[in-house]
Amino acid sequence: MAKTESTLKNMVLTLLVITVIAGASLGFVYKLTKEPIALAKLNKQQTAIKEVVPGFNNNPGEEVLELTSKEGFNIKVFPARKDGELIGVAIETMTNTGFGGDVKIMVGLKPDGTIINYQVLEHKETPGLGTKMDVWFKTDKGHQSVLGKHPEKNNLTVSKDGGEVDAITAATISSRAFLKAVRVAYDTYTENSGKIASAQNSQPTAEGGVQ
Amino acid sequence: MNQWKNFSKGFFKENAVFTLLLGMCPTLGVTSSAINGLGMGLATTFVLVMSNLVVALIKDFIPDKVRIPSFIVVIATFVTIVEMIMQAYLPSLFDALGLFIPLIVVNCVVLGRAEAFASKNSPVSSIIDGLGMGLGFAMALTILGSVRELLGSGKLFGNVIYPDQYGMLVFVLAPGAFIALGYLIAFINRVKEKA
Amino acid sequence: MSYILIVISAIFVNNIVLSQFLGICPFLGVSKKISTGVGMTGAVTFVMVIATIVTYLVQKLVLDPFGLAYLQTISFILVIAALVQLVEIILKKVSPPLYQALGVFLPLITTNCTILGVAIMTIQKDLNLVEAVVFSASTAVGFGLALITFAGIREQLELVDVPKGMRGTPIALIVAGLLALAFMGFAGLV
Numbered sequence: 101m102a103k104t105e106s107t108l109k110n111m112v113l114t115l116l117v118i119t120v121i122a123g124a125s126l127g128f129v130y131k132l133t134k135e136p137i138a139l140a141k142l143n144k145q146q147t148a149i150k151e152v153v154p155g156f157n158n159n160p161g162e163e164v165l166e167l168t169s170k171e172g173f174n175i176k177v178f179p180a181r182k183d184g185e186l187i188g189v190a191i192e193t194m195t196n197t198g199f200g201g202d203v204k205i206m207v208g209l210k211p212d213g214t215i216i217n218y219q220v221l222e223h224k225e226t227p228g229l230g231t232k233m234d235v236w237f238k239t240d241k242g243h244q245s246v247l248g249k250h251p252e253k254n255n256l257t258v259s260k261d262g263g264e265v266d267a268i269t270a271a272t273i274s275s276r277a278f279l280k281a282v283r284v285a286y287d288t289y290t291e292n293s294g295k296i297a298s299a300q301n302s303q304p305t306a307e308g309g310v311q
Numbered sequence: 312m313n314q315w316k317n318f319s320k321g322f323f324k325e326n327a328v329f330t331l332l333l334g335m336c337p338t339l340g341v342t343s344s345a346i347n348g349l350g351m352g353l354a355t356t357f358v359l360v361m362s363n364l365v366v367a368l369i370k371d372f373i374p375d376k377v378r379i380p381s382f383i384v385v386i387a388t389f390v391t392i393v394e395m396i397m398q399a400y401l402p403s404l405f406d407a408l409g410l411f412i413p414l415i416v417v418n419c420v421v422l423g424r425a426e427a428f429a430s431k432n433s434p435v436s437s438i439i440d441g442l443g444m445g446l447g448f449a450m451a452l453t454i455l456g457s458v459r460e461l462l463g464s465g466k467l468f469g470n471v472i473y474p475d476q477y478g479m480l481v482f483v484l485a486p487g488a489f490i491a492l493g494y495l496i497a498f499i500n501r502v503k504e505k506a
Numbered sequence: 507m508s509y510i511l512i513v514i515s516a517i518f519v520n521n522i523v524l525s526q527f528l529g530i531c532p533f534l535g536v537s538k539k540i541s542t543g544v545g546m547t548g549a550v551t552f553v554m555v556i557a558t559i560v561t562y563l564v565q566k567l568v569l570d571p572f573g574l575a576y577l578q579t580i581s582f583i584l585v586i587a588a589l590v591q592l593v594e595i596i597l598k599k600v601s602p603p604l605y606q607a608l609g610v611f612l613p614l615i616t617t618n619c620t621i622l623g624v625a626i627m628t629i630q631k632d633l634n635l636v637e638a639v640v641f642s643a644s645t646a647v648g649f650g651l652a653l654i655t656f657a658g659i660r661e662q663l664e665l666v667d668v669p670k671g672m673r674g675t676p677i678a679l680i681v682a683g684l685l686a687l688a689f690m691g692f693a694g695l696v
Contacts, residue, residue, distance in 0.1 A: 105374060106374040106375050106376040106377075107374070110374045111374050111376055111377045114372060114373055114374060114377060114381060115377050115380060115381060115384075118369075118373075118381050118384050118385070119384055119584075122384050122385070122387070122388040122580060123577065123580075125388060125392075126388055126391055126392070126576060126577060126580065129391075129392050129395055129396075130395060130576045133395040133396060133398070133399040136399035136400060137395065137398050137399045139399075140398065140399055140400070140402040141402070143402075144402060199693065200693065226480075226484070226693070227343065227463075227464075227480070227483040227484060229480070332534065332675060333531070335530035335531055335534065336527050336528055336529070336530045336531070336619050337527075338530075339527040339530060340526070340527035340528070379587075380584070380587055380588075383583055383584070383587055383616075384580065384584065387579050387580035387583050387584070388580060390579055391576060391577070391579050391580055394579065395576065410623060410626060410627065410630075413578070413579040413622070413626055414528070414619045414622060414623055414626075416579055416583050416622065417583070417616075417617045417618070417619040417622050418619075419531060419617055422617060481687070484690065485524060485525045485527070485686045485689075485690065486683040486684065486686040486687040486690065487683070488527065488683070488686075489679045489680065489682040489683030489686055490679070490680050490683035490684075492679050493672075493675075493676040493677065493678070493679030493680035493682075493683065494676065494680070496675055496676045496679065497671045497672045497676035497677075498671070500671050500676065501671040504670075504671070
């Protein structure tokens with residue numbers, strides 16, 4: 101077959117045809133994958149909430165409260181309820197004082213503020229040092245664990261700063277950032293407990309209808 | 312050239328990473344673990360095979376002067392498809408590879424094969440060429456990823472080989488990527504000289 | 507985010523070459539001499555700032571309002587490729603000396619992943635237009651800093667007796683590794 105000549109008309113036409121075909125096929129694949137992508141994102145959020153506040157049977161993703169902490173961070177509060185009663189909150193919290201910038205974690209608090217569990221969502225800490233935070237503060241060894249502690253009753257800062265938590269070896273800055281993020285979550289929660297409670301009050305009527 | 316040679320050249324003789332030194336950005340950027348290297352390699356293979364095939368099919372209709380832009384559109388389309396599929400079905404790998412998925416577009420290996428091979432050969436040989444080159448690239452990334460993961464954190468594909476406090480952390484970090492690749496290429500140069 | 511923070515972060519802490527692994531090809535390819543390194547840096551800076559502005563506008567004015575964010579990769583790369591051509595033509599007409607200096611590097615830039623990388627990062631980081639300009643310019647400076655430092659070392663390296671298997675690329679990569687190690691000292695600065 102003879103090669104198409106490089107006239108202006110041919111060039112514009114070919115490029116146009118190719119781009120239109122490309123655009124159309126992408127639009128098609130986009131439609132196909134749109135739902136699975138949304139589902140995958142939702143799943144990730146759900147698993148994180150389930151891990152930090154187990155045992156709820158509502159849909160915390162639907163009741164999410166988007167708040168701003170006094171430091172100006174965007175905090176998301178997911179109320180977890182069992183049969184309409186608040187059993188805890190999963191709080192997506194963050195701080196910007198990590199070694200590599202932002203540290204984002206999901207922390208689960210009981211209604212009184214006791215830490216149930218946490219999960220690290222996003223960070224840029226040094227691999228092998230700061231990254232250990234995803235298990236370090238759950239490990240029941242020495243004074244590492246923060247699970248079951250209360251941000252008000254326990255002094256949740258690293259031992260170097262006079263607190264009662266052992267910092268990650270060689271990653272004090274990352275540890276401070278982690279504990280700070282927990283603190284931000286707790287402060288935002290207590291400050292807005294009224295709002296969270298009112299959301300709870302409006303809930304039974306909605307759910308009462310269903311039950 | 313027979314098809315077996317056409318396929319196998321991508322693994323050693325014309326290996327994109329070790330010999331031609333193409334596609335270095337993802338090679339260094341995503342190989343902090345073996346599994347990431349493999350994932351990136353396979354994603355690139357898919358893009359390579361598909362874009363090679365399409366380029367070989369449409370090569371006669373494309374005027375010479377708009378050759379490169381047309382190839383780039385074809386490649387970018389397949390990259391976006393990979394991106395969306397990965398985001399939907401392999402979200403954790405998608406998060407790990409991050410920015411490097413859209414950057415497959417500017418991976419010189421892909422455009423290089425489209426221009427140097429697929430635009431001159433039949434669709435069948437182009438697919439085989441893409442497959443060989445892509446798998447060779449995937450192999451190189453997996454090897455580098457394994458070395459870095461093993462030396463850096465004492466694991467291989469996530470399986471613990473030795474406790475990680477004995478690992479040389481630097482190999483997981485940026486400098487280790489350069490150094491590990493440097494020694495790997497030196498080693499391969501040595502082997503080639505002897506062979 | 508304050509501008510100084512963006513500048514320091516882009517040049518030192520998150521250096522595009524040595525800690526983000528973008529633009530490795532030109533970093534290894536055109537770093538044999540300081541003079542070519544300087545030329546490449548100039549061309550990259552020029553294209554990167556313009557490309558970031560244009561892709562930013564494409565994203566905010568075309569892709570976002572029409573819900574076409576999934577066409578990001580394809581439209582950005584086309585914009586960049588067209589832009590490089592355009593810059594080349596305009597430069598040739600308007601400023602022949604500048605074209606003489608940067609001309610040879612321009613075609614290489616389309617496949618320089620720093621340009622596309624920075625364009626995408628700007629959108630991901632949700633910067634505003636001014637921040638985007640500052641970010642792209644300082645990223646380009648960071649690229650230049652790494653490239654020119656590296657070229658300086660490589661010029662010296664030519665005179666050194668390197669073991670046979672290590673000559674060429676391997677020793678260059680190891681030097682780059684040591685350079686990256688030095689840049690790690692900047693981590694935690696911001």
